[in-house]
Amino acid sequence: MKFMLMMNMPRGTGDYQINKWHPEAFKAHIQFMQDLNRDLVKTGEWVDGQGLTPPGQAQIVRCGPGGTAVVSDGPFAETKEFLAGYWIVAVEKPERAYEIAAKASSAPGPDGKPLVIPIEVRRVMDGLPSEG
Amino acid sequence: MTSSRTPGVEYLLRELTPQVLGALSRRYRDFGAAEDAVQEALLEAATQWPTEGLPENPGGWLFKTAFRRLTDLRRSDIARRRREEQVANELASEELLMSGDDEELDPEQDDTLVLLFMCSHPSLTATSAIALTLRAVGGLSTKEIGAAFFVPEATMAQRISRAKQLIKQSNVPFSLPSGEERSQRLDAVMHVLYLIFNEGYASSSGTELQRVDLSSEAIRLTRLLMAATPDMPEVAGLLALMLLTDARRAARSGPAGELIPLDEQDRGCWDRDLIQEGIELVWNAMKQGRVGPYQLQAAIAALHDEAASTEQTDWAQIHALYGLLERMGNNPMVTLSRAVATAMVEGPEAGLRLVDTITQDPKLQGHYRIDAVRAHLYERAGNQALALEHYRRAAERTASLPEKNYLLGKAACLARGEFDS
Numbered sequence: 315m316k317f318m319l320m321m322n323m324p325r326g327t328g329d330y331q332i333n334k335w336h337p338e339a340f341k342a343h344i345q346f347m348q349d350l351n352r353d354l355v356k357t358g359e360w361v362d363g364q365g366l367t368p369p370g371q372a373q374i375v376r377c378g379p380g381g382t383a384v385v386s387d388g389p390f391a392e393t394k395e396f397l398a399g400y401w402i403v404a405v406e407k408p409e410r411a412y413e414i415a416a417k418a419s420s421a422p423g424p425d426g427k428p429l430v431i432p433i434e435v436r437r438v439m440d441g442l443p444s445e446g
Numbered sequence: 447m448t449s450s451r452t453p454g455v456e457y458l459l460r461e462l463t464p465q466v467l468g469a470l471s472r473r474y475r476d477f478g479a480a481e482d483a484v485q486e487a488l489l490e491a492a493t494q495w496p497t498e499g500l501p502e503n504p505g506g507w508l509f510k511t512a513f514r515r516l517t518d519l520r521r522s523d524i525a526r527r528r529r530e531e532q533v534a535n536e537l538a539s540e541e542l543l544m545s546g547d548d549e550e551l552d553p554e555q556d557d558t559l560v561l562l563f564m565c566s567h568p569s570l571t572a573t574s575a576i577a578l579t580l581r582a583v584g585g586l587s588t589k590e591i592g593a594a595f596f597v598p599e600a601t602m603a604q605r606i607s608r609a610k611q612l613i614k615q616s617n618v619p620f621s622l623p624s625g626e627e628r629s630q631r632l633d634a635v636m637h638v639l640y641l642i643f644n645e646g647y648a649s650s651s652g653t654e655l656q657r658v659d660l661s662s663e664a665i666r667l668t669r670l671l672m673a674a675t676p677d678m679p680e681v682a683g684l685l686a687l688m689l690l691t692d693a694r695r696a697a698r699s700g701p702a703g704e705l706i707p708l709d710e711q712d713r714g715c716w717d718r719d720l721i722q723e724g725i726e727l728v729w730n731a732m733k734q735g736r737v738g739p740y741q742l743q744a745a746i747a748a749l750h751d752e753a754a755s756t757e758q759t760d761w762a763q764i765h766a767l768y769g770l771l772e773r774m775g776n777n778p779m780v781t782l783s784r785a786v787a788t789a790m791v792e793g794p795e796a797g798l799r800l801v802d803t804i805t806q807d808p809k810l811q812g813h814y815r816i817d818a819v820r821a822h823l824y825e826r827a828g829n830q831a832l833a834l835e836h837y838r839r840a841a842e843r844t845a846s847l848p849e850k851n852y853l854l855g856k857a858a859c860l861a862r863g864e865f866d867s
Contacts, residue, residue, distance in 0.1 A: 315845070316596075358574070358605030361597050404597050406571055439847040442698070442705055444644040 316361060316404050316438040317411035319418060321431055323398040329368045330398065335424045346421045354403060354414065361402040369396035395432075402438065411435055455495045458504060459488050463585030464670065466508045468557020470516060471620045477564055478610035479519050480512070481582050487512035488585060509551035558583065559674035560622055562667075565609075566634040569616050574609035575638045576645070581606055583670070584663055594658045595645070632675070636684050636740065639668050643688050661692055679731035683741030686731065689724035690747035693717040705848040709756040721751045742771045761790035778807040782819055794827035814843035818853060825860070834860040 323330070332340060354360040371387075378384035401418070405411050415433040423429040463484065470480040487508050501507035565579040580586045580594075592602035623631050646661030668685045675681050697711035728744040746767050753759035768784035771777075781804050789797025801820055810816055821836035834857055841853035 355600055356604055356608075358577075358597075358601050358608060360601045404573070404595070404601070406573060437845050439850065440845050441703070441848060442647045443844070443846040443849050444647055 315406075315408070315440075316402055317408070318436045318438055319401040319403065319411065319415045320397055320434040320436070321399045321418065322395040322434060323431065325369050325394055325396045329370050339422065339424045339426060342422050342426065347418075350414075350417060350421075351401075354401070359403045359405055359410075359414070361404050363399070363401040365399040366397060368398075372396070408435075408437070455492060455500075458500075459491055459508075460585035462505050462508055463488065464558040464561050464583050465505055465556065466512055466551065467582055468561055469509060469551050469555060470512055471561070471564075472555075472557060474516060475620060476516075476520075476614075477620060478614050479516055479523075481610060483512045483516035483519060484508075485581070485587070486515040489587075503551075505551045556674060557620075558670050560620060562635045562671060562674075563623065563631050564613060564618070564620070566631065566638045567613050567616065567618065568631070568634065569612045570609050572638065572641055574605055574612075575634075576642055577602060577605045578609045579638055579667065580642065580660075580663065583667060586658060586663070590658050594660055632678065632681075635671065636681065639664050639671065640684060640688075640740075642667070643691075661688070661695070664688060665692065679734045679736050680738040680740050682727050682731035683738060683744045686724040686728035686744035687740050687747055689720045689727070690744055690751050693720035693724065693751055699848065703848055705846075705852040707852070708750060713754065716751060721748075724748060725752070737770070739771060739774050742767050742774070746771075759790070761787050765791050778804040778810045779815070782810070782815055785819060786822070789823050789826060794823040797823045798827070812843065814840045814849075817843065818849075821853070821856070825856075830860050 332343060335343070351360065351363055354363075373385050373387050376384045376386075401414070403411060403414055405414070412435060415435050419431050419433050420428040421431060466487070467480060467484045470484060471477045474480060490511055491504075491508060495501070495504075561583050562579065565582055566575045570578070577591055577595075580591050581588065586594075588603045588606060589599045591606075592599040595602070622628065643661050643664035646659060646664060665685070665688050668681070668688060672678075672681045672685050693716050694708075694711060696717070697713065697715040698706055700706055724744065725748045728741055728748055731741050732745065746764050749760050749764050749767075765784060765787035768780060768787055772780045772784060782801065785797045785800040788800050798820065801816065801823070804810060805816060817836045817840035821833050821840055824830075824833035824836060837853050837857035837860065841850050841857060844850050844853065
């Protein structure tokens with residue numbers, strides 16, 4: 315079964331706060347994420363994982379007259395949290411997805427202590443069920 | 447079934463894979479390394495044979511090529527270790543390895559069964575066992591297996607190499623287990639093949655023409671297993687179950703991959719040849735008097751496949767077979783299926799009463815199928831409000847997208863009735 319692990323961050327100023335961290339703390343954080351990703355490939359559970367550009371660069375698109383794209387670039391006052399990045403993992407049971415999410419949540423912050431990032435875990439839907 | 451390989455050559459290569467790998471593993475007692483070597487030989491054959499023509503003895507060619515690759519692998523491994531720890535006595539094993547160069551592939555010796563047992567080793571998780579079986583016995587490449595499960599090739603490669611490492615650590619000899627262990631391990635092999643078959647449904651959404659067809663592959667592997675275990679009626683039962691289920695493939699989903707349930711399927715699209723073969727297999731198996739769960743499930747599938755419509759289905763017989771299946775193990779999912787048959791024989795209320803007896807079962811807690819079955823039975827009983835409620839709840843809980851859409855469709859139809867009245 316596959317799960318999507320979504321890392322939500324406070325919207326804040328619209329830029330990632332990590333850019334203002336001390337270089338050592340920044341490096342430790344990036345290293346942590348790289349190790350996590352490498353471990354997931356090693357365990358055969360990695361499907362995909364991406365970091366997204368900061369919310370300040372997000373655009374909202376709606377269809378306009380004649381199907382044209384109407385693009386607006388914020389600010390999105392109604393949104394408190396933004397998706398900063400995600401993983402898709404293939405695991406044997408939900409508990410394992412929670413374990414990976416907890417690991418991701420413990421990524422070190424500016425002071426080296428775990429950030430305790432809230433990670434939203436959603437099951438990816440399957441195809442046809444087996445008959446019978 | 448696609449790949450860059452030529453179809454005829456592709457098929458031949460995959461047929462030869464277990465023979466060649468079996469012979470190599472048996473002689474050189476290193477399943478993991480032999481498996482890598484065979485994959486390299488397969489790749490070489492796939493590039494050479496279509497342009498240069500088939501060798502006179504394709505199996506022998508593959509064996510020799512794989513043997514050479516294995517020798518290369520072992521040499522570099524020994525060289526590396528020698529650099530690391532100056533192991534002197536490795537020389538002896540190197541000579542041992544080289545002495546086999548003139549040996550031929552013995553077509554009489556079939557190691558398919560040993561390989562299947564290896565790949566379903568108890569130290570492996572189901573997903574690892576599935577991947578290894580498809581590669582080592584099925585002859586599929588890591589890339590093809592990755593694509594079939596929608597995971598990157600690198601992830602699949604890691605799964606396979608971890609699985610081989612675990613097997614190596616467990617020190618199982620390359621031979622058939624005996625006695626009680628053999629029967630337990632055979633159950634594990636059958637379970638892995640059954641999972642591969644089901645995965646073929648779960649991961650297919652109608653448009654993925656570029657992927658290996660896992661259901662067909664499971665059938666092909668189960669045929670190999672049956673040929674190697676002619677005295678095991680459960681294996682025949684498993685093959686029959688797959689054929690009788692696969693026979694309905696063309697009818698079970700619509701053009702957009704939407705789910706079409708059994709009672710709405712166009713039975714004219716069912717594959718009569720598969721049904722015929724499945725029925726013969728299961729009845730012959732059951733005659734041997736050692737009935738097991740796969741035979742019973744196949745017998746139930748056969749009764750569905752033989753019927754011209756839902757109404758003309760022999761529900762009493764199906765009900766009785768589910769009863770037997772229930773007694774073979776504590777599986778509330780079977781009771782849930784029996785409840786549907788009960789409803790067909792004694793009416794929806796009787797079916798609902800049976801569902802009530804298992805709702806507290808921890809194995810079914812929050813499972814969408816309880817709600818789906820209840821919704822169906824309430825609808826049959828004419829209780830639209832409760833049917834609607836349960837269809838919606840089931841739709842929320844299923845992890846299958848086509849099933850969710852189907853359940854929401856049913857709910858929408860009932861809700862429309864609500865608006866009209």
